Amino acid sequence: MARVVVLGAGISGHTAALHLRRKLDKVHQVVVVSPNSKWNWIPSNIWVGVGKMTTAQVSFPLAPIYRRTGIEFHQALGVAIHPEGDNDHARPYVEITYTDPTRSGQTDSLDYDYLINATGPKLNFAATPGLGPDGNTVSVCTPGHAVAAAADLAQVIERLKQGQRQTLVIGVGHGTCTCEGAAFEYTFNVEHELRQAGVRDLADVVYLTNEEALGDFGVGGMTFSHKGVQTTSKTWTESLFRERGVRAILQAHVERIEPGVIHYEQLDGTHGALPFDFAMLLPPFRGADLSAFDASGSDITSEMFAPSGFMKVDADYTTKPYAKWRAEDWPSTYRTPGYPNVFGIGIAFAPPHQISQPHTSPNGTLIAPAPPRTGMPSGVMGRTVAQTITDLVQGRSNAHPHTASMAAMGAACVASAGTGIRRGTAAAMTMYPVVPDYEKYPGTGRSATDTTGEIGLAAHWIKAVLHHLFIYKAKARPGWFLIPE
């Protein structure tokens, strides 16, 4: 009998758990540990943030799904990994602290044969003074945050209707943030709502980002082929900003946020102050606060985790300049060095470096979008690691581990620019691969035929369909496994 413990029940962890449960005999145990009681389709939080969806439409309780599928669920926080066991435990184990209200604060240990760390990000609002719902800005990172953002937005629209001019700032709250795509989506959904409310002319909408150029999205930008013409995501995105009258501040590191004023530094070292009436700024991410200990009880956290808190896997973490970065630096099996039965997937794995070129201001401030590894790549990693573990459990120990490098993986991304079955729009983008491979694809690093971008109502329909499809899949409804990640 084998026991697989999955820390985290987001897109990657939940996908891995469901595939493992489907593929492994019932004699084997699949255990999920998540501090959250609910699963959340995060891409739709932006619609909660403009009041077009409720939290119930983007999330659902995990426990009933796991009960039905035969997955053991602990609503708890993973605290420490002991990959060698210790004097009191012959087998590897993880320490957990329950967040389940019925036993909140209680601790326990779960031994494992295989461990998947899919703990996702810690929302590091503390990195920027005044950032976040406990500070002076709103967020759409969780359904609860998004509800609060929608309430603030409604007040702004009310003031606009009374004839008061308002400045709305949307973007990222630190120079090392990721998820610029989500900030882009929220910007244009808010702009769409302002137009629908008939108050657009009194509103200044500003996109504040750490990206070097519009359309960078943390992946170094893209070169699209469309109707026989190659264009860049920069030109394509700037066109949308011009069409919709949205201003942009680029290459910015937000230093602090006071009530009504954002203070930021730009790459040229200059400092700016941006007054606002409404600000949604995404936080930078850190890894979950997991510790690790060897058999003697010595702390090996720095061996298993990068300083950012993300788990080291089979990547090349050698420090090297941007010009030396290679596609093969990126991990493919997501196994942890030294512990082949431990995997790190989704946002939880430590990327070897950024994808976009990092920059430092004359003042020494790092302004470098972190690489996105959410959505489709996260799900693919979850399924891939589940396949590897299934092979190992079923005795195919000589089988090669399954691989899913982001340098050999494509992504389809649909960025909403406003909701509505007749009036909605979205940008549908595909890129292959996610991490550019300049040896395989000289010039742009990506396939010219598989990297595309298109704006229109059809893309909005696709995003709406994907919302329902992925929630159906996550609920493990009949045939869920036929829906690709």
Next chain:
Amino acid sequence: MDDADASIAQAPVPTPKAVRARTNLVVQAWRFTAINLRMLKMVRKDHH
């Protein structure tokens, strides 16, 4: 106006015909099919 806004001001804008096509139901029904096929191709690459 800083560099970003100056660059935005120079960006190409879609023609009225292109804007209408973005919400034209017939055109978008076709694009819905085409984009889905393109995404399925991407999925097949990832699920090899």
